[in-house]
């Protein structure tokens with residue numbers, strides 16, 4: 001990703017280490033001092049980010065290209081707010097339980113905003129704030145969770161390769177092949193980089 005594209009993407013997707021305080025999940029929960037996480041670091045965890053034109057998603061060629069190249073044949077829209085999401089309270093609790101999926105989780109924020117928390121390779125929480133225009137892909141097997149922020153609203157496009165499977169495997173599910181494959185792939189990236197760095 002070029003620097004200009006990275007800067008534009010960072011206007012709608014920002015990430016930082018969480019303070020791990022339990023109170024109100026919808027607050028930013030920055031550490032003191034704040035410790036931001038770059039998009040490059042997210043990429044090392046397999047988390048991919050784009051900034052797209054959310055006002056014109058129906059005709060957007062860039063979205064079309066991403067969908068075609070990554071095989072995202074399925075899409076629907078999901079609004080996270082009490083008026084639009086059936087069983088709102090139950091779903092909000094479910095989204096914030098730490099879990100993984102055996103497929104990618106792909107979310108494109110068309111309006112509002114929310115926090116996707118992911119574990120780094122040392123098992124420390126990173127909070128990823130996704131705002132309108134942010135498209136984010138979480139790899140199969142990464143532990144994560146979701147909450148809206150204090151504005152209480154996100155409209156997201158959900159994308160999927162083939163027919164959607166929304167099954168969430170709450171932690172611990174370390175024995176699943178998708179989890180093992182994730183750890184093997186991404187721990188290896190870090191391991192190899194460390195070996196190169198010390199050579």
Ligand SMILES: CSCCC(=O)/C(O)=C/O
Pocket residue numbers: 078080095105107114144145146154156
């Ligand atoms: C913003 S879409 C709702 C969150 C969700 O679908 C999910 O699976 C979070 O992990």
Ligand SMILES: [Fe+2]
Pocket residue numbers: 099100101105144145168
């Ligand atoms: Fe999920």
